[in-house]
Amino acid sequence: MAVDYATFELGDFTLQRGATLRGAKLAYKTFGELNAAKDNVIVYPTWYSGQHYDNEWLIGEGMALDPAKYFIIIPNMLGNGLSSSPSNTPEPYNASRFPKVTAYDNVRAQHKLVTELFGISHIRLVVGWSMGALQTFHWGAMYPDMMDLLAPFCGSAKCSRHNFVFLEGVKAALTADAAFLDGWYTDKPAKGLRAAARVYAGWGFSQAFYRAELDLTAMGYSSLEDFLVGFWEGFFLPKDANNLLTMLWTWQNGDISDNDLYKGDFQAALAAIKARTFVMPGQTDLYFPPEDSASEVAGMPNAELIPVPSIWGHFAGGPGTNPEDVRFLDRKLRELLAS
Amino acid sequence: MAVDYATFELGDFTLQRGATLRGAKLAYKTFGELNAAKDNVIVYPTWYSGQHYDNEWLIGEGMALDPAKYFIIIPNMLGNGLSSSPSNTPEPYNASRFPKVTAYDNVRAQHKLVTELFGISHIRLVVGWSMGALQTFHWGAMYPDMMDLLAPFCGSAKCSRHNFVFLEGVKAALTADAAFLDGWYTDKPAKGLRAAARVYAGWGFSQAFYRAELDLTAMGYSSLEDFLVGFWEGFFLPKDANNLLTMLWTWQNGDISDNDLYKGDFQAALAAIKARTFVMPGQTDLYFPPEDSASEVAGMPNAELIPVPSIWGHFAGGPGTNPEDVRFLDRKLRELLAS
Known part of the structure; x- marks a missing residue:
């Protein structure tokens, strides 16, 4: 390629x-x-x-x-x-x-x-x-x-320290999926990736963003759930879980x-x-x-x-x-x- | 009793x-x-x-x-x-x-x-x-x-809407644990409860709280990790997962x-x-x-x-x-x- x-x-x-x-x-x-x-x-x-x-x-x-x-x-x-x-x-x-x-x-x-x-x-x-x-x-x-x-x-x-804690939540959600297999998965831990995405969703955009419904009006999603699945889960699912955790550690440290x-x-x-x-x-x-x-x-x-x-x-x-x-x-x- | x-x-x-x-x-x-x-x-x-x-x-x-x-x-x-x-x-x-x-x-x-x-x-x-x-x-x-x-x-x-999204993160972390068994667990889904606790930790207290290290000075925990385990995981682990999800639904709605x-x-x-x-x-x-x-x-x-x-x-x-x-x-x- x-x-x-x-x-x-x-x-x-x-x-x-x-x-x-x-x-x-x-x-x-x-x-x-x-x-x-x-x-x-x-x-x-x-x-x-x-x-x-x-x-x-x-x-x-x-x-x-x-x-x-x-x-x-x-x-x-x-x-x-x-x-x-x-x-x-x-x-x-x-x-x-x-x-x-x-x-x-x-x-x-x-x-x-x-x-x-x-x-x-x-x-x-x-x-x-x-x-x-x-x-x-x-x-x-x-x-x-x-x-x-x-x-x-x-x-x-x-x-x-607060940022570190937010990332702990993302990490914990991702690794709570048994399919993660301590990082030795062959099939991706989709449930964990989706969970990490949902955790991230509340942090990525502000309260005011959600209050103004910019996910619908500016970004064009058809509902809040559509935004969570279409944007957030869609964002995380193609990514490799170990890659995400490597960069997360880089960030936290x-x-x-x-x-x-x-x-x-x-x-x-x-x-x-x-x-x-x-x-x-x-x-x-x-x-x-x-x-x-x-x-x-x-x-x-x-x-x-x-x-x-x-x-x-x-x-x-x-x-x-x-x-x-x-x-x-x-x-x-x-x-x-x-x- | x-x-x-x-x-x-x-x-x-x-x-x-x-x-x-x-x-x-x-x-x-x-x-x-x-x-x-x-x-x-x-x-x-x-x-x-x-x-x-x-x-x-x-x-x-x-x-x-x-x-x-x-x-x-x-x-x-x-x-x-x-x-x-x-x-x-x-x-x-x-x-x-x-x-x-x-x-x-x-x-x-x-x-x-x-x-x-x-x-x-x-x-x-x-x-x-x-x-x-x-x-x-x-x-x-x-x-x-x-x-x-x-x-x-x-x-x-x-x-x-933002509060709803925050709770989606908590729920997703809790239910990402396969031990949750769609709510039919007999042993508690401890990994999911701990993950939910870690997600919650970033939301419960403010950025300024963590910046000021009040988890250590005012609350007496010995480290940030001690706070996450001792306070947050300790808070969630005794609770029943289905109970938490019932109340979470009440909250979101x-x-x-x-x-x-x-x-x-x-x-x-x-x-x-x-x-x-x-x-x-x-x-x-x-x-x-x-x-x-x-x-x-x-x-x-x-x-x-x-x-x-x-x-x-x-x-x-x-x-x-x-x-x-x-x-x-x-x-x-x-x-x-x-x-």
Whole structure:
């Protein structure tokens, strides 16, 4: 089968928690051309369960992320089914035995891609939604001299305790299905995937979204149950359960200071981020509430808090679901790139 | 085994959705003495999965709900394990075949208890937390001439769409466990109960609660995981799965207008509530957000919105978990009863 993306061989890639992924792969897609000065680079990591396809809504001619101007690299997160993941890694590190991967590991892999494959030493902008924002923050803290700008939206530099708990619920629902077989399923644990989807449904969109019935009017579902089955279960069912759990662990353990650079000093890691940063939480995001972003911005020397004025909850940030929010984000990214 | 509560025989009790519970039982407990004028009555329904024991924190000498002054009746909700429930109803309506019960059914049963057993024709106050608030609203709309005061806190007159979705997540997690056996389990579906508990954990308390680590400092758990196991799983595991699902259905289908009186006209039902009412949402409640209460108050002729200033989320309202919130509620109830 022809693929429309490329794969970078990471080789034997030793992870932060100790395992080595032999023959590790980083799938990526690029848009636009790298200019001669190699100074038109945008890195745009993927989000929880998303693949590079699911990032494309923010890229386009005439948009801030314009491939006519920029060389845009979308690296796929480890565990997302395209880069090395439980679902595509050969024995013995396959399936349930796929190792723990941190956001630090992801960004280190992406740094190898950017520097070794493309010979890029400077990045104009790193931008990302949700877990893409987590990776964006990691870029800023791990390679503070390497980029001009950061735009993490609807995400955090460290998984909050409440966010951790929300994810525990998703995980518990998924793994309550006996068909999950501790990760050694051959048939997918559909009941668990559907349950995880229903748990997620209350978190993904805000109370105000449901109150306004945007699932019906804006998204076109025929009933609330149709939205739960058609959108949410339909979203989770095609995904591999072990992949979802790998990325969930990455999310829960996200922390820009949990590494040798900062040794757990979260404030030091925030303070080290030099890039001009627009931190853009969704105003009604239930798991990345603006208060968390505000407290992170307070610790960053060059950051600005720009809440996305939206009742779409976490989906204020993506994946292109609400055109008005896309326009807002695009306008802010344009402003940031013009600076 | 001696019990510390009484049981009212409802006889053959035909439910709103068509089934008849033969030999239906309403368990209740009273505090204080009914005076000669029978005008010192407070009705105080229970909440989701709670039993009358779990309501006692708001009752006490010198408190607003003072048994030295008032005759306080706590009726146990149908499905809560003491009143007729899947777990205690004989065949054929036992277990998974226990019929759908509405809040309307519950309040009609409570009305029988109050009028037929005690000969009470007037109630001073109906008060309740969460699903107790749902029943409180129902009292106001179903028997608008019967009481002076209402105090629903952290609850609503109609289950919002978002609240419905949150409960879908809880239900999906519980029933994803194959041991649930479509409700015909003999051994309890412990994995499903634990999963439901973990889903609930993110909803019960607010983001700010977890941010402030009140699970550790105020509640004394030794870690977040200890809180999830010790408090949340410990809370759900002793409960019967079918009972939980019965009450969950009651909750999801709560609506003061869904009956012959109002025929679905929610605004008419709100407008019919004559009692002076303090509607007290928790300021940070994630499933009964203050916005929903505000819109209900706007439709009630004699209601006041009094948010509970607390970061305890839904638990701002009970069950007596945070002493400061208890004092706030008690003060407001005193004010209401003095009017």
